[in-house]
Amino acid sequence: MHRYRSHNCGELRAADVDTDVRLSGWLHNRRDLGGILFIDLRDHYGLVQLVARPGTPANEALGSLTKETVVRIDGKVSARGADNINPELPTGEIEIEVSEVEVLGAAEQIPFTINADDGVNEERRLEYRFLDLRRERMHRNIMLRTAVISAIRHKMVALGFNEMATPILSATSPEGARDFLVPSRLHAGKFYALPQAPQQFKQLLMIAGFDRYFQIAPCFRDEDARADRSPGEFYQLDVEMSFVEQEDVFQPVEQLMTELFTEFGNGRTVTSPFPRIPFREAMLKYGSDKPDLRAELELVDVSDVFEGSGFKAFAGKHVRALAVPDTGDQPRKFFDQLGDFAVQQGAKGLAWVRVGEDNALTGPIAKFLTEDDIKSLVVALDLKPGHAVFFGAGEFDEVSKIMGAVRVEAAKRAGHFVEGEFRFCWIVDFPMFEKDEDTGKIEFSHNPFSMPQGGLEALETKDPLDILAWQYDIVCNGTELSSGAIRNHEPEVMYKAFSIAGYDKETVEAEFGGMLRAFKFGAPPHGGIAPGVDRIVMLLADEPNIRETIAFPLNGNAQDLLMGAPSEVEEARLKELHLSIRKPQVK
Structure with a gap:
């Protein structure tokens, strides 16, 4: 017999009665009924009930162990009496008469209960996240996430996309949220940036001729947390396609979302096709550019x-x-x-x-x-x-x-x-520019790399605030899953668009030189989108907070309470990186 188990805790059934088995797992719960111990043993696969009779070594051993101790038990499968069958458990028709117990991993007194939601606060849960993840709901959410990502990969390949990796260490970007910076040891005073998104790299892949790209991409943004946004890092399904117009991007994404939310929606239906709603119409009719159409x-x-x-x-x-x-x-x-x-x-x-x-x-x-x-x-x-x-x-x-x-x-x-439905829509025709209320400055309202509707002529002849862009969002039940766009692939259009937003030609070339250089060597029309994986799982799991679908998230203050990040760095390491710390003065 295997050193630790002949079966897992979720697979034994009535057909296994009288079988000698070896199981390993965590002591989930214990009940003492007249000296007879009933133990729920848990592993990744499920729960099974153990029985330890009075006066046996197993009873003595199991009676003294704390919950969450890891044990190996030997025993025989027996049928439960008709009155004791638990229809809520796949293993509810049987129990294991324990003959031998071995402690594999002792457990201290746990700081909160695992087998019930006792209302413990989130900070405590994140501090002991390895315990929190043992809870049934959290374990189910993480396994749902795993299954969803696996399904995305298979479906994207079936749709003709190729999975490719893009760099993690890259250059800083003047647009979007604040970058996370990584100091260079070899180049004093210079920094890499963790990518806010693989935006420029995926466009370069199109220019390189790869046609249909996707990636489950880690993205890093130094921004504040909210219920549907995790601070620090998140994952997105990054997609880019060549020789496409807006509807060409919508078609495979709509097919993917319909299949994905039908497969993992737990009986909830998906309304299809997804309506296309212009941005200004959405603001008028629904008061939001991420309307809940339920x-x-x-x-x-x-x-x-x-x-x-x-x-x-x-x-x-x-x-x-x-x-x-x-x-x-x-x-x-x-x-x-x-x-x-x-x-x-x-x-x-x-x-x-x-x-x-x-x-x-x-x-x-x-x-x-x-x-x-x-x-x-x-x-x-x-x-x-x-x-x-x-x-x-x-x-x-x-x-x-x-x-x-x-x-x-x-x-x-x-x-x-309407409950029990996933109602998607596309929000289209976003304004290319907007005016900053404080400064009066014209700035990009969405993605600066988007193609304006009407191209260069529109940029040269229209009021910037009247120019629409080939930009779009996909929204589900009031949650924005992603923004996307048909990209600008023409250098002169890029120069003009950035000049309207206050960037001179030299600045554009300094900040986006790689992209501009690529545009000058034969760039195809291309476009893409990047639905957030965390938000997809949050909707499928019916969770109100995105952190409930991430194994090891940062808290609302962008701290890892389990590992202690961010942390201070010793002086020798700072010196090696050519850094000195300047802390804000305490008033």
Whole structure:
């Protein structure tokens, strides 16, 4: 018999009764019923129940061991009585009568329970992540991640893509988030940068003639954490294709996502094909460029209804309305709670009216609306008896943010939110440039390497704020999975686009010399995208926080509490790297 096991803990069944077995694993749980010990033994594959009778060496040994001790046991498989079968366990019809126990790895008293979610805080969990990963939910999430990545690789190869690796040590980039820098020992005072994304390298692969590339790529960005973004590092499915237009990129990605979310969605359906929604339309209808389409309500711009209105709260402002049908029997509490929710999003309040019989309006602002206002609202919103209408007024961006959140919340509360589905969409036609509110400077709004719609002519003749780019996002259930673009592959277009954003020719050549040089030697039209692997798994696992799908994430302060990173470095190492530390002065 094998030194440690003849079977794993998840594979024994009723057909194995009377078989002598050897198992190894962790002591998951223990129950003492009248001197008889029932032990749950756990390994990677599952749980099995052990039985140790009173007066036996096995009973004495197992009764004194702490939970999470690693043991090897020998025993015989026996059938459980009909009343003791556990239908929740694959091994629930049998148990193991233990005859011998060997301790393989002693365990100290554990800092939190493994076999139940006891509400331990995240910092503690990350400090003891190796224990946290023993929990069933976390183990399942990590194995889901493994399966998803494996499936991505197989599906991408089947779609004709080739997996290639790009450098980790590279040059700094002036765009995007802050780089993580790596000092050079051989070149004093100079630094490598960890890649924020393999952007330039994957474009160079297209210029080199490889046509269809993909990579499960590690990316490094020195940015703050949030629920759907892990600080420090993350992984993305990096994709690039040659001789393509926008729809050519959409086709394989849409096929991949449909297959992936169907296979691992645990019964949830995928709506297909994915709608294409222009950026400005998305902001107007949904208040967001990452709309949750499970909420089957839309916002409507009714600013013109109140243009010059006597209702001073709305006059001269951008006004967005949300009509919610089938609310005739909703109590006042429904409206008050939505108002409280809007305040939590930053609103001063939430104006609303009800639509009664004959389209008569009631509610806090009904008395301020003229007969013409009401008629215009009925037409604009297609109002019917039983509708409720919520209003937001103010600056465009502020109203979009608040009413976009209210749209989803109202849909959930009023029964217009679809569960059990993955609703994807493409957001297209992003503006190429935007104006910085503080400085008034024109800057790139998205990816600086994107091709402007209309090419060089558009850059030379249009107002920069009116130029659209061949840029797109893929969104699922309100989560942005990725941005992508058809790339600019023409040097003159690149020079002009960067000049509009304030970069002179010399700066562009200094920062992007490798890319520009490549463009001058025959660059094909190309484009790509890079869906976030962590976010894909987060959606499939139905987890609210991305760190729940990563084996060893940094915490919200970008610290590794288990390994102690970031850490100080001894003076000799700093000297070797030509560095000195200048800490901020404590006030």
